[in-house]
Amino acid sequence: MKICPNAINIRRSTTGSDMMDLSPTYDLAHVNKIIININETVVVRLLGFHVNDKSYCKLYKITDTNKRYCETIKSKYVHLQIVKEGHPSEESMFFLAFLPKIKTENELYQVVKEICDVIEWLEIKQNVNCIIFRFGHPKHNMENKSKWQTQLDKVIKETKKLYTTGKINGRIKYVHEDKKRCLTVSPAPLFESINVS
Numbered sequence: 001m002k003i004c005p006n007a008i009n010i011r012r013s014t015t016g017s018d019m020m021d022l023s024p025t026y027d028l029a030h031v032n033k034i035i036i037n038i039n040e041t042v043v044v045r046l047l048g049f050h051v052n053d054k055s056y057c058k059l060y061k062i063t064d065t066n067k068r069y070c071e072t073i074k075s076k077y078v079h080l081q082i083v084k085e086g087h088p089s090e091e092s093m094f095f096l097a098f099l100p101k102i103k104t105e106n107e108l109y110q111v112v113k114e115i116c117d118v119i120e121w122l123e124i125k126q127n128v129n130c131i132i133f134r135f136g137h138p139k140h141n142m143e144n145k146s147k148w149q150t151q152l153d154k155v156i157k158e159t160k161k162l163y164t165t166g167k168i169n170g171r172i173k174y175v176h177e178d179k180k181r182c183l184t185v186s187p188a189p190l191f192e193s194i195n196v197s
Contacts, residue, residue, distance in 0.1 A: 001123065002065040005056065007045045007081075010036045019182075020044065028079050029098040029135040030181050031196060037186040038193075040086035047118065048075035073121055077107075077132075078114040081122070082185065082194065090127040090167075091190055095119070096183075097130065098175075101138035105148065108132070108155045112170070116163045127167040130156075133196050135175035148172045 012018045020034045036042050046056055047069060057070075080096040095118060097111050115130050132152065152170045160168055171191040175181065183196050 002062055002067070003122065004060075004062040004065050004068045004070075005046055006060040006062050007043050008060065009041050009043055010034065011041045012036050012039050029133060029175055029196065030179075031183050032180050033182050035182050035184045037184060038084070040084060042185050043083040043085065045081040046079070047073070047081060048077070048079045069121075073114075073117055075114045075118065077111045078118055080183075081118070084185065084193070091129070093124070093126060093128050094194055095128060095130045096194065097132045099132050099134050100136045101134050101143075102136060105151045108148075108152055109159065112152075112155045112159045115168070116159055116165055119165045119168070120163055125166050127169065128165070129190065130168060130170045131191060131194055132170065132172050133175050134172060135177075135196075145172065145174075 008020060010018050010020055018036045022028060022031060022033055034044060046060060077097040077099055078095060079098055082094045084092045095115050099107060099111055111132055119128055149172050152172055156168050156170050176197040181196055186193050
């Protein structure tokens, strides 16, 4: 199926980590680059981030398709689809969303709705793993990590009933507050294999 935006294949090079530089628009939680630390190919599709910066449209636009992300899906939080080739299907596909810490737990409904919308739009039937990265400075009393994870599990269960998607696994993770952040894909266990630091 041809869809726009195009996917990018990133593979670790013989000299070490391969990487993809991102334009510094700061729409993606101030992430500057994607670094690959595994030997398998990683397929990356820029979603909401693609829409926000016209240079990405020039690089990854597919002109001969009628299925265009920016004309159908208006994602505020969901930015990346990552597929780790060479892994079992239940461990290979990830959707990454970025939620500022100033947002309340209620905003998880919007994030999960966007994730489900994208999964259905891409016609994905396999299990999907979703990581919601929280970044920035939190509001007072908004840092209870187990409470956020419990709320995410509840929202996924409630929202998924409205869709025909397969199993969705979700994890809340936290972005380290460094000036130059990198999204790293490594051979670690399921939700630990993708981090922003």
